[in-house]
Amino acid sequence: MEFRLVVLILLVLTMGVAAEYIRPPPRKMIHFPWKPKPSSYPQQVHISLAGDKHMRISWITSDKHAPSIVEYGTSPRNYSFKAQGESTSYSYLLYSSGLIHQTVIGPLEHGTLYFYRCGGKGTELQLKTPPSQFPVTFAVAGDLGQTGWTKSTLDHIDQCRYDVHLLPGDLSYADYIQHRWDTFGELVQPLASARPWMVTQGNHEKENVPLIIDSFRSYNSRWKMPYEESGSSSNLYYSFDVAGVHVIMLGSYTDYDQYSDQYSWLKSDLSMVDRERTPWLLALFHAPWYNSNEAHQGEGDDMMAAMEPLLHAASVDVIFAGHVHAYERSKRVYNGKVDHCGAVHITIGDGGNGEGLARKYLDPQPDWSVFREASFGHGEFKVLNSTHAFWSWHRNDDDEPVKSDEIWITSLLGSGCVAAKSHELRKILLEP
Structure with a gap:
């Protein structure tokens, strides 16, 4: 009996080892051959x-x-x-x-x-154009860059029947070499010309030269978002509606404290959200607030201290971030603890950048962290109705999209949290 038990344990361990995902090696920057076009050609x-x-x-x-x-x-x-x-x-x-x-x-x-x-x-x-009502599907991938893995990610997104692409920062990785903005535009055109791409800035978009060139000159010139249409004074933060979803794009690299223009705009924007009309509320920014990877630890802490109470009071359902070159999904969390009325935080800075993956995670895994893996890939967020959405993360596995994480998410409106926190939200919105 003992011998059989030992054999069974060894068999299980062997199967576990055999099933472990072996990550493919990094890939080089894509080469773009020069193709002459007429000067007026779009x-x-x-x-x-x-x-x-x-x-x-x-x-x-x-x-x-x-x-x-x-x-x-x-x-x-x-x-x-x-x-x-x-x-x-x-x-x-x-x-x-x-x-x-x-x-x-x-x-x-x-x-x-x-x-x-x-x-x-x-x-x-x-x-x-996106639909006027549910269902609606978002493709999500950040930190794209221009490598062979970027191309695989884009190919996989192209297979998804999505309505809008959400990109939480770090687009081209031009990093001061401006012609890389042009090659990035060429690379993403097949997808970005067919479905709306809604982006926010990352640290690689800064490209400032002190006393000579302001931050985000290239990004703001090339990727104009609907900031004016949403009452914002800056292209670095704005909002928009799709079907029954209100999406807030925030800036990790512009002022965000309680006396900043961004914070004032956020309060104003949230005060106009009608959860009967847009039952789902999403937020995106670059530097994650909940991150159990060793990379970029604590870089979102100051923004989190300033804005998390407001987003929690507003019952934001899901928050997407990039920056960390890996994938991680949390439970509903607030103030560092599991909270059934908190937001689900998803780090998805694994689009294919040339800097490689962030492979080391903190041990032990925090209570709020559910799934984490250092692999390139993309996500799909399918909002079926006012109460339920389906999230899936698709790992790039030797050029094949492999669904590696998935979960049904119930909206905070559907769980009663929106009504329970309405007084808390009104109190914060009325603060000077």
Whole structure:
């Protein structure tokens, strides 16, 4: 009997070892061969939401006199509408950008396929507007970069039938080398021109040169988000609605204390949220507040001390962050402890960057941490109705997307927390 028990234990241990995931090696930066195009040819096209029923189309041309016009319609090569936008450019030491065009189109119908052309030239592109009601699906991946693993992540996201892509910071990893912003725009165009990409800044977007170049010059010029439409004074923080979801994009690298413009804007934004109309409330920023990886320990603590009480009182359902090059999902947590009315925190800074994975975790694993793994991948957040959503994380396993973590999440509205904390929220919102 004892012999059989020993054999059984050895068999279980052997199976466990055999099933352990062996991470593939890092991959190099993608090489982009130079392909000459006419100077007025639209390049690096990406789209983003721009208020109710409107979309912002962004692209770049080498021709500094190219028009910022977008023609669009609901059938191929039949453009019933035309919109005129604006353009800008920037210089960065010895680099000069092309002409950056920003054109808002609309009003658009929800859940509709549109065909469009930028600047009166170039290839006809297609975009799909998000639905007006549930279900709605978000693809989530941060810290992308431009490596072979980035390409795999993008390929896997392309297989997902998502409506909006959420990116919690660190886009191109240009790191002062400005032409890498151009290659990143080229890399993501197939996806970013077809579905809205909603991004916030990471530390790699700073690119400041003291006394010469302000922070975020390249990022703000190229990736304009709907900050004005949401009453914000900065492109580094804003909000938007999709179907029944209100999404708040916050800035980890701009002032966030209780006397800052960002904090004042956040209070104002939350005061206008109607949980009957948008039952789900999400937040994104770059530096995680709950992180059991050895990498970047404590870097989000100051922002957490300032803003977590407000987001908790507002009953934020899920908070996405990047920065740490690994994946981690928490239980509902607040003030460092498991709290059934707290937010689920998900760190997903594993899109494919060239700096590699953050492989070391703290031991023992905190009570609030449920699942953690240092692998590249992406997430999918499918909101089925006002009370239930399905989250899944898909590891890049030798170029195949493998679903490695999944969970059903009940909204805080559905669990009664929103009503229970309404008095707490009103008290904070009324504070000077």
